[in-house]
Amino acid sequence: MFQYIPERIIIDKAVVAEPLTEQICEHFSDIPSKVVENFSWHHDEFGTDPLRNPLTKGKKTLHLKYFKGKSIKACPGFSNELVCCNYFTLDLIENCPFECTYCILQAFLNKPVITIHANLEEILEQVGRLTSAQPGTLFRVGTGEHSDSLALDHILGIKAHVIRYFAKLPNALLELKTKSKHVDHLLDLPHGGKTVISWSVNPEIIVEQEEHKTARLTERLEAARMASEAGYKVAFHFDPMINYPDWEKGYQNLVDQILGSVPPDRIAWISLGALRYISSLKAVVDERFPNSNIFLGEFVPGKDGKMRYLRKIRQRMFRNVQQRIKKLAPRIPTYLCMENSTIWEKTMAYQPQNARVLEDKLVTSLPERFPVEA
Numbered sequence: 001m002f003q004y005i006p007e008r009i010i011i012d013k014a015v016v017a018e019p020l021t022e023q024i025c026e027h028f029s030d031i032p033s034k035v036v037e038n039f040s041w042h043h044d045e046f047g048t049d050p051l052r053n054p055l056t057k058g059k060k061t062l063h064l065k066y067f068k069g070k071s072i073k074a075c076p077g078f079s080n081e082l083v084c085c086n087y088f089t090l091d092l093i094e095n096c097p098f099e100c101t102y103c104i105l106q107a108f109l110n111k112p113v114i115t116i117h118a119n120l121e122e123i124l125e126q127v128g129r130l131t132s133a134q135p136g137t138l139f140r141v142g143t144g145e146h147s148d149s150l151a152l153d154h155i156l157g158i159k160a161h162v163i164r165y166f167a168k169l170p171n172a173l174l175e176l177k178t179k180s181k182h183v184d185h186l187l188d189l190p191h192g193g194k195t196v197i198s199w200s201v202n203p204e205i206i207v208e209q210e211e212h213k214t215a216r217l218t219e220r221l222e223a224a225r226m227a228s229e230a231g232y233k234v235a236f237h238f239d240p241m242i243n244y245p246d247w248e249k250g251y252q253n254l255v256d257q258i259l260g261s262v263p264p265d266r267i268a269w270i271s272l273g274a275l276r277y278i279s280s281l282k283a284v285v286d287e288r289f290p291n292s293n294i295f296l297g298e299f300v301p302g303k304d305g306k307m308r309y310l311r312k313i314r315q316r317m318f319r320n321v322q323q324r325i326k327k328l329a330p331r332i333p334t335y336l337c338m339e340n341s342t343i344w345e346k347t348m349a350y351q352p353q354n355a356r357v358l359e360d361k362l363v364t365s366l367p368e369r370f371p372v373e374a
């Protein structure tokens with residue numbers, strides 16, 4: 001795996017005195033930094049011309065930002081057309097040092113730098129207010145919506161604060177979703193059973209071809225083993241599943257490799273999702289990754305505007321993995337990500353009517369399976 005070293009650090013004046021800013025600047029004490037009044041520094045330097053905004057170069061800038069907005073939100077995957085899992089996302093970082101060819105952020109973020117929301121304490125207070133206002137709800141909160149949760153954390157040291165904070169919340173569960181191997185710095189933390197570390201996984205051939213700069217599959221599974229031995233719940237996301245020539249065998253083996261690495265009773269859940277993309281992504285990928293095979297195959301537009309494999313292909317892919325998990329580890333809850341009820345009916349053993357029902361199924365399985373820590 002590669003080592004990330006920024007070329008410069010841009011700091012919003014409003015976060016100069018934040019403990020997280022001091023922590024990050026101390027770590028990168030030999031990297032040039034500049035304090036700015038507001039966001040106009042980016043527009044002044046790059047304008048809106050994408051040719052002056054190269055994504056690879058942009059990632060070399062770390063921007064420590066004062067985040068003003070609502071940091072915890074319902075997952076944007078929610079829609080009436082799709083069966084969702086009632087998830088919340090917590091915005092802490094935007095953009096990612098990894099280079100997955102299919103990454104939607106390439107077509108989505110309006111600036112190519114890596115942005116850290118440095119007013120962390122304020123952001124966590126928002127989480128505390130939301131969760132304490134609904135004490136009867138268990139909030140599942142993920143930080144991997146606009147970045148990989150752990151890709152840079154061994155050098156930025158953000159998640160230790162977040163894990164400690166969630167350990168004290170009675171009705172919230174934190175999920176850190178990653179394709180990295182960096183868990184050493186988290187192993188001794190007092191997580192209180194309130195953090196799930198989860199890995200997005202694909203067969204090794206897809207990791208090599210399409211998930212550049214990420215940890216190899218064996219490294220991810222080794223990290224998952226270490227995390228589970230440290231008492232963390234772990235989870236896996238077969239997402240995005242790719243329809244490549246040997247996919248059937250590849251994904252079956254992947255299930256076996258996971259269950260050979262981590263005891264099934266430490267796995268909180270497994271989700272399945274097939275490749276989906278917005279059409280503007282294709283031109284970016286063709287330009288940045290001309291050798292990618294990601295768009296091979298037949299795609300159809302969904303009601304949410306995203307392109308997906310044909311329904312019968314998705315059904316076969318999901319059934320293939322679902323049946324293998326059911327055979328080898330029937331107690332692990334599985335769910336589909338961003339799919340409609342027809343696909344659920346054709347592939348899964350149960351069909352939740354809505355997000356709340358699915359959420360209940362995932363959440364109620366925890367105290368049954370993790371009686372001491374749930």
Ligand code: SF4
Pocket residue numbers: 095096097098099100102103104105146147148179
């Ligand atoms: S790990 Fe996630 S956020 Fe990072 S490049 Fe890959 S898909 Fe994008």
